[in-house]
Amino acid sequence: MKHRQEACKASAVLFPLLLLSSFAVVASAQPVTAARLWQGIPGLERTSQGRVFVSWFSGGPQEPAPENTVYLCYSDDQGQTFTDPVEMAGPRGTSRTFDPTLWHDPDGRLWYIYNRGDRELAEHGVYARTCADPDATPLVWSDEFRVGFDEAPQSFRVNKPTVLSTGQWLMPVTHVAEPVHDWFAGPKQVQGVGISADSGRTWSLHGAVEAPHWALENMIIELRDGRLWMLIRTGSGVLWQSHSSDGGRTWTAGTATTLASPGSRFFIRRLASGNLLLVNHFKFTGRSHLTAQLSTDDGQTWNAGLLLDERGGVSYPDGVQDASGLIWIVYDRDRQGAGEILLATFHEEDVAAGTNVSGQVRLRHIVNKLK
Numbered sequence: 001m002k003h004r005q006e007a008c009k010a011s012a013v014l015f016p017l018l019l020l021s022s023f024a025v026v027a028s029a030q031p032v033t034a035a036r037l038w039q040g041i042p043g044l045e046r047t048s049q050g051r052v053f054v055s056w057f058s059g060g061p062q063e064p065a066p067e068n069t070v071y072l073c074y075s076d077d078q079g080q081t082f083t084d085p086v087e088m089a090g091p092r093g094t095s096r097t098f099d100p101t102l103w104h105d106p107d108g109r110l111w112y113i114y115n116r117g118d119r120e121l122a123e124h125g126v127y128a129r130t131c132a133d134p135d136a137t138p139l140v141w142s143d144e145f146r147v148g149f150d151e152a153p154q155s156f157r158v159n160k161p162t163v164l165s166t167g168q169w170l171m172p173v174t175h176v177a178e179p180v181h182d183w184f185a186g187p188k189q190v191q192g193v194g195i196s197a198d199s200g201r202t203w204s205l206h207g208a209v210e211a212p213h214w215a216l217e218n219m220i221i222e223l224r225d226g227r228l229w230m231l232i233r234t235g236s237g238v239l240w241q242s243h244s245s246d247g248g249r250t251w252t253a254g255t256a257t258t259l260a261s262p263g264s265r266f267f268i269r270r271l272a273s274g275n276l277l278l279v280n281h282f283k284f285t286g287r288s289h290l291t292a293q294l295s296t297d298d299g300q301t302w303n304a305g306l307l308l309d310e311r312g313g314v315s316y317p318d319g320v321q322d323a324s325g326l327i328w329i330v331y332d333r334d335r336q337g338a339g340e341i342l343l344a345t346f347h348e349e350d351v352a353a354g355t356n357v358s359g360q361v362r363l364r365h366i367v368n369k370l371k
Contacts, residue, residue: 036370037061039339040332043318045102049135052079054330054367055100056341064183068096070114079343082367088112089144094120099158106163107199110134115156122179124154148194148203154180162220169196170248172218173205191218191232193248211254212236217265223298235263262287267317271348272325278302279317279329287315290331294351306351308344308363339370
C-alpha cells in the first residue's frame with residue numbers, strides 16, 4: 001500500500017541574477033592535462049545555435065579526493081573537435097568540487113551546476129555559475145553561488161533540472177538531515193527535489209524518498225497523466241521509483257522497478273515525439289553495454305534499443321535532443337586508465353530500429369582523453 005511522505009521543506013536563499021563581478025573563460029586558457037590523473041562523470045548541453053558544451057571532473061589521485069576539480073570544454077563544429085578543458089571551480093579550504101552538470105534554462109542561460117563537499121566540516125551543498133550568452137566568445141560566467149536548501153544543508157545533485165508543464169523548475173536532489181563527516185551519507189541519504197517557481201531565484205526542498213543503500217542520482221519525468229515519476233539509482237540491482245501527484249511536494253514510498261542497474265547513473269528524458277528515452281546498462285556485466293532504449297507507453301515497457309558501447313567501464317550518460325531531433329549523449333570510460341569522455345549521436349528512429357537507419361549514428365567519438 002502506497003503512503004505519502006511529508007515533504008521535507010527548506011527555505012531557499014536568493015541567488016544574485018545580476019552579479020557585479022564575473023570573468024571570462026577563454027578557449028585558449030592553459031590546458032590542465034598535467035593535473036589530471038583520472039577523469040569522468042560528464043555532462044552535456046547544446047545551445048540553439050549549435051555550440052556543444054561538455055563538463056566533467058578530475059583532480060587528485062581518484063574520486064573522491066580533496067583535490068577534485070570541475071572542468072568545461074566546448075565545440076563549435078558539431079562535436080568534431082573540442083577546446084582544451086578549463087577549470088570552472090576547484091578546492092576551497094578543505095572542500096572539493098564534483099559532479100558537474102550543464103543545463104540550458106528556458107530563459108536562455110547556461111547553468112554550470114556542481115557540488116561542493118567538505119567531510120572535515122561536514123558541509124555539502126549544490127552550487128552553480130551561469131552564463132547569459134553561451135554562444136558568445138569569450139564566455140562570461142557569473143561568480144559561484146549556492147543553490148538554496150539552507151534548512152537541509154547536506155545536499156548534492158548530479159542530474160539536470162526538469163521544467164514542468166506548469167513552468168516550475170525541478171532539480172533532483174539527494175540530501176541528509178544530519179551532518180556527515182564523510183564524502184557521502186551512504187544509507188542515510190534520501191531523495192527529493194528542489195522546486196523553483198521564479199526562474200531559479202529561490203528554491204524549496206521537498207521529498208525524502210528512501211531507497212536501498214547507495215541511493216542517489218535521481219531523475220524526474222512528468223508523465224502524461226500529470227504525475228511526476230522519480231527514478232533512483234540504488235545498490236540493489238534495479239532502479240527504484242517514486243511518484244508525486246502534487247507537482248513534487250509529496251512523494252510515494254520508494255519501490256523497486258524491473259529496470260536492471262549495476263549501481264550506476266542513468267539518463268532519462270522525454271523526446272520531442274512524446275516518447276521516453278532511457279540510456280542505461282542493458283544485459284550488462286558490471287558497467288558495460290550502455291544502451292539507448294525507447295518507451296512509447298510512458299515507461300511501462302522498453303524496447304531492446306540501440307547499443308552505444310558494449311565495453312566494460314562505460315558509465316554516467318547525460319544528454320539532450322536538439323531541434324533537428326538529433327540526440328546527443330556523453331559518457332565516460334575507464335576513468336583511471338584511458339580516461340575517455342565519449343560522445344554518441346543518433347536519432348529516435350535508430351533507437352526504435354536498434355540499428356543505424358538514419359545514417360547519422362556516431363558512436364565512441366572522443367571528446368577528451370588522458371591516454
